[in-house]
Amino acid sequence: MKQHDGARMSRIFIRCGTMAAGCALLFAALPAQAGAAPANPGVQVKDMDKSVRPGDDFYTYANGAWLKATEIPADRSSVGSFLVASNATESQLKTVMAELLAKPVAPGSDAQKIRDYYRAYLDTAAIEAKGMAPVKPDLDRFAAITDKASLSRVLGQQVRADLDPLNATNFHTENLFGLFVTQALTGGQVVPYLMQGGLGMPEREYYLSTDPKMVAIQGQYRAYIAKLLTDAGLAQADAQTRADAIYALEMKIAQAHVGREESEDFQHATTLWTRADLPAKAPGLDWDAFLAGANIGWTGNFAAYQAKAIPALSALVATEPLSVWKDWLAFHQVSQYAAVLPKKLDDDRFAFYGTVLSGVAQQRPRDKRALGAVNNALGDALARIYVGRYFPASSKTRIQGMVVNIKAAFTNRIQALDWMAPSTKAEAIAKVKGIIVGIGYPDTWEDYSGLTVSPTDAYANAVAAGKFDTAHQLSKLGKPLDRNEWWLTSQTVNALNLPVQNALNFPAAILQKPFFDPTADAAFNYGAVGAVIGHEISHSFDNQGAAFDATGRLRNWWTDQDLKRFDAAGKMLAEEFNAYEPYPGLHIKGELTLSENIADVAGLAASLDAYHASLHGAKAPVINGMTGDQRFFLAFAQTWATKYREAALRNIVATNGHAPGQYRALTVRNLDAWYDAFGVKPGDKLYLPPEKRAKIW
Known part of the structure; x- marks a missing residue:
């Protein structure tokens, strides 16, 4: 919607x-x-402009005064x-958060987790003082890659199933493959869907287009990669050379992707691949290592949604230099988590994704971004308070x-x-009669007892939240579909139709x-x-x-x-x-x-x-x-x-x-x-x- x-x-x-x-x-x-x-x-x-004829320009007739007055x-x-x-x-x-910050909360409660997550995200002094230390174990993990098997294992470890359904062009761009968990298109149990991923720009056309405006964005993206590598201390004199190699790898990933029109034709995604089909149909990636890293090695069936893209992406693991893959992993890890790393990295990311891609001149205030971060990590916990109040x-x-x-x-x-x-x-x-309609909030709230939140480490919290949500999604594998499951939090201004569930979500917001x-x-x-x-x-x-x-x-x-x-x-x-x-x-x-x-x-x-x-x-x-x-x-x-x-x-x-x-x-x-x-x-x-x-x- x-x-x-x-x-x-x-x-x-x-x-x-x-x-x-x-x-x-x-x-x-x-x-x-x-x-x-x-x-x-x-x-x-x-807000109307009644000087306009409705039959000539109904949009301006309804909104003309608003359009003139609004910046x-x-x-x-x-x-x-x-x-x-x-x-x-x-x-x-913001009112809910202010009250949580002002009153005592029970240790280990959702309220404490909300408060600690928010405070850690807001504590930019602590983030600056830590520098690159929080991300160093991940960077060391990438640096330790020595062969295709260890690369495949790390690529699996990077997989996240914490899909935001409203921002899913390439799923998690820092991952070579996206992972979505739901019922097979032909019915039956819940299975993992393997999706194309791996791009830092919104989609393949940003790489393949020869339109002058797109070509300019391509150059700005390469510059962003180089600047982030430099500011993160990952490259100095050779930053642009390494950035160009990362971009060249992403260009090959983009060429491997299927286009939007083909992605829309889900009739091609009805066939399930077995565990044995993966190395047979998509050689190059060490699938045993990858699936073990992703914690889905035990799964018997997979839905290969973009079946043409998966073999091509898998082949790149074998053909592209390990050094470039390691730089690609490091760049995307830092880029994805830039908001909880030193400010210069956060600013670098905003300059490209905010200003270049969207034309936004100014970063949102930190406290508003902190609320958004809590929403992403502990959405249902915050929603329970929100709907009760509003x-x-x-x-x-x-x-x-x-x-x-x-x-x-x-x-x-x-x-x-x-x-x-x-x-x-x-x-x-x-079908109309069978539609399940959720209004305002779900019948069952998510349980966050398994999520550990630090009051002082914003990076650790962001990583933990992604892993927690992935584990939640993977826990559904092999089980019957829950048709009452919600995919939006109650404080999301949107609405969804879920065709596999034949259900609708209308959040309170x-x-x-x-x-x-x-x-x-x-x-x-x-x-x-x-x-x-x-x-x-x-x-x-x-x-x-x-x-x-x-x-x-x-x-x-x-x-x-x-x-x-x-x-x-x-x-x-x-x-x-x-x-x-x-x-x-x-x-x-x-x-x-x-x-x-x-x-x-x-x-x-x-x-x-x-x-x-x-x-x-x-x-x-x-x-x-x-x-x-x-x-x-x-x-x-x-x-x-x-x-x-x-x-x-x-x-x-x-x-x-x-x-x-x-x-x-x-x-x-x-x-x-x-x-x-x-x-x-x-x-x-x-x-x-x-x-x-x-x-x-």
């Missing part, structure tokens, strides 16, 4: 109190649905509704009602399709303004958070999610004719987005963003139906001169109000599965009701003839 994230490969498994599925065909009553007009319309009229913070690459909600959550967490039961009940309504609307839309065969409809409806306002008119909430809910439900039926059945198994439940019609509708939507051009010559990639765009169209349509049904036959009130449908569509467009730095926008277009916010707001062009609500006619710039409006679900 996030407006721009790197989750393309993970999108196969992660698409953005449990409800009973049997209530999906009933419309739940919500407070303030009909009758007297509520005082709060939700829509921010002050991107110096420590951010963009600003928008997601940042508004994130800032509110951050402020709430997510009332009344909000959960209200959102549950909206979910019921939108699931019902989606079911009704499936039943009304005139082109879909009864057998396909039956499968689709079963996105269930607040500007996405949800319990005092606002129903039209606003359905246009804002309702569209988020509809989006995630619709991911179960986008061009990827529709390949999974109600049990989360990859299975074709479509007739050939139905699938052809569905694909044709998707092609039309892709062409619509291909026409958008943020900068001359830079077009949105309609195929790359197709799954998200399908979810936007279908989700918005279902949420509109649910809003209409929630009125129970009453006429929607007119508030501030706006009809109910107008408020609905304006709420949707205002949630996508976004400003980007040019570098960040170019990065999103090049690599992201989500279209930028200003184009997602134009999803409204595909709904007939939008034309009626704003009187959009032929000749208006955004007008699409009825036959060109994507009708998906």
Whole structure:
């Protein structure tokens, strides 16, 4: 759901109190649905520019005044509704942290671990005093590599399964292989997925592109490698030579990678490789040593997700010089953990990843970064306090009602399709009914009793947290899938669809303004958070999610004719987005963003139906001169109000599965009701003839 994230490969498994599925065909009553007009319309009229015709530029009509008045913070690459909600959550967490720091806590408790992790991260004087000492044992481990077997073992030791599902372009870039743990695509037990990794830049196109802007970034990345090696004391006179060798190795890794389009086609990842298949199909790496180092040597089956890339990456272990691999390992170890090493290294990393790649001029304040670090390491421990303080039961009940309504609307839309065969409809409806919806927080919190946190060693804490989460993920291997598992913390401003689990996660942090306002008119909430809910439900039926059945198994439940019609509708939507051009010559990639765009169209349509049904036959009130449908569509467009730095926008277009916010707001062009609500006619710039409006679900 996030407006721009790197989750393309993970999108196969992660698409953005449990409800009973049997209530999906009933419309739940919500407070303030009909009758007297509520005082709060939700829509921010002050942010609009009514001098613009809605049919010519609906995004500016809804957000023009906001766009003129809003500046991107110096420590951010963009600003928008997601940042508004994130800032509110951050402020709430800051209050929670202040109270934890001020009161006594039980030794060994989660509260103490949160406090110690935070304090160690903030203690930059201690970090400076330690210098490179904390990372020295790891650097010594790399220096001790003498042959392919010891290299393979270390590469295995580096593997982390602590995947951030919202930032997973290459998984952990410091690892040659990423590791993801979930059910096999064909069903059955949980298995390890081997994924391509090993790149320091966002993806292969950053290495392979000959575009002048990309070529400039390539040079800046090589300079970053050399500077980090120098500042870390790992190389002096020969720093650039060694940096060039590291870059050359990463270029070969990039050439071994499969592209995004092929990575999206998960039909190729259904075959499991046995333990014996690994050395037979991917020679070069010493697999015995690698798997032992990764603590998965006992596993019998593996899902080779990018099956073409794994053999090519494995071969590089045998063909590339050990000295370069050792430098590559050292560089990535220091780069990844630069935030908890001396400031000059932290600054070096920010200069490239913050400024060069995203256009951000200023590093975020250390205390805010510390909160983020605690979130990553002890997210559920912090979440338990957060939701108890800031997510009332009344909000959960209200959102549950909206979910019921939108699931019902989606079911009704499936039943009304005139082109879909009864057998396909039956499968689709079963899938909607079977969706497990988590709202606010998980039913079971993660247990951190096995995580040791130092009050004085920030580097040790960061490493320990990664190992702890990896062990947690590996503990699921060989077991049945837990369909109730959450992949986001409650304080994350986002939402997810999990097709393998046929489940949805809606964290508490996105269930607040500007996405949800319990005092606002129903039209606003359905246009804002309702569209988020509809989006995630619709991911179960986008061009990827529709390949999974109600049990989360990859299975074709479509007739050939139905699938052809569905694909044709998707092609039309892709062409619509291909026409958008943020900068001359830079077009949105309609195929790359197709799954998200399908979810936007279908989700918005279902949420509109649910809003209409929630009125129970009453006429929607007119508030501030706006009809109910107008408020609905304006709420949707205002949630996508976004400003980007040019570098960040170019990065999103090049690599992201989500279209930028200003184009997602134009999803409204595909709904007939939008034309009626704003009187959009032929000749208006955004007008699409009825036959060109994507009708998906």
